[in-house]
Amino acid sequence: MKVGTVEVIKGEKKKGYIQVGTDTDGSPFLIPVLVAAGQEDGPTLWVHGCIHGEEYGGAASIIRYFQELDTNSLKGTFVGVPVVNLPSFKDRNRISPLDGANLNRIFPGDPNGSYSHRLAYELIQVIRETADVVLDFHSGGIGAEVPYYVIIDDDKTETALKSMDLAKKLGSKFIWRSEGESGTGGTITASVMDLNIPTVTVECGGGNVTEQHEELFKKSIKYAMQAYEMIPGEPPKLDEYLIVGNASFVFTKEGGLFVPECNVGDILNKGDKIGSIMNLFGKVVEEIYCPEDNSYIAALGHRYWPTEPGQLITESMPIESRGK
Ligand SMILES: [Zn+2]
Structure with missing residues (x-):
């Protein structure tokens, strides 16, 4: 070969x-x-x-x-x-x-x-x-x-x-x-x-x-x-596997610095805080929430890194099933 x-x-x-x-x-x-x-x-x-x-x-x-x-x-x-x-x-x-x-x-x-x-x-x-x-x-x-x-x-x-x-x-x-x-x-x-x-x-x-x-x-x-x-x-x-299905891709609307309020690998419900965008005067200009229940946080922007509108900031994946 x-x-x-x-x-x-x-x-x-x-x-x-x-x-x-x-x-x-x-x-x-x-x-x-x-x-x-x-x-x-x-x-x-x-x-x-x-x-x-x-x-x-x-x-x-x-x-x-x-x-x-x-x-x-x-x-x-x-x-x-x-x-x-x-x-x-x-x-x-x-x-x-x-x-x-x-x-x-x-x-x-x-x-x-x-x-x-x-x-x-x-x-x-x-x-x-x-x-x-x-x-x-x-x-x-x-x-x-x-x-x-x-x-x-x-x-x-x-x-x-x-x-x-x-x-x-x-x-x-x-x-x-x-x-x-x-x-x-x-x-x-x-x-x-x-x-x-x-x-x-x-x-x-x-x-x-x-x-x-x-x-x-x-x-x-x-x-x-x-x-x-x-x-x-x-x-x-x-002992157990968690199977996730379709990913929800969450994009920012505002530019500024990203302030995460969860960690990758967390399992969050709809409405749980993922993080916020802070502008350069320190004002929170956008808050970002988990879009669905029982979701695995499979990606997250870095703490205090700059964002621009439309940037992918997190991926959340609802857990479809648990099993062996
Ligand atoms: Zn890749």
Whole structure:
């Protein structure tokens, strides 16, 4: 098996590149890839970060996990791509400076499109040729924080059941079961699912990357590898899972400084205070409330960071069901 320029060799850790297209100056986009292969055969776990270029926690955790991984106890292959979206990463931006695209809304891509579309297309080809299971790392980006939780794209297939089974082994009580175009249209997970490859999105942190964020991301890789019997040990099984459905996205109406009055991961009811916007004279110009009952706060703007009208300030997700 080859992944980009890397020839996979049993028992070895290798580094190389996946090349996709060229930059404006003609230089190739060389996407670093980290491959660790066990002595024994087994599945290939593919983990990528920075599909949105300013979500650095996943990138760092993939690098750290690779450094710490012992190939002697590994069955199968770990493929880590810390930063899939190089232009967006270099621009420290969610979207690509080359064509303005949000990479995670344009899968399965287009081999004749602008750079992001080509990138999406090529990524799917490489995943198709190499991966048995995929983890997709995200965060709240620079301007927001998210709790540690997981997302699956429930397209009602056998692969969705396998993805849910994996999601339940990653140590998060909260699972966003996203259905259809409204939640996951054009995402990499939707396209990976179309290849019948189980996949889970892992969300964690945003803004600064703390040691805790790193640990949570790394644990998700470890648990996924345990779930697929690639390394020794059992992934956790929780007493209860809370399944959330459609997300409500709450946008600010006023500019100013955001003052949060809850935490990510809280469960709030309709009318509970999420926070307020304070103008530069210290006056509260807007109060923000939870729009629905029994809602998981899955994203929140940072304390005292500036906002502009129409900025996404929180995501709340009503809990649909509880169960095993
Ligand atoms: Zn993201």
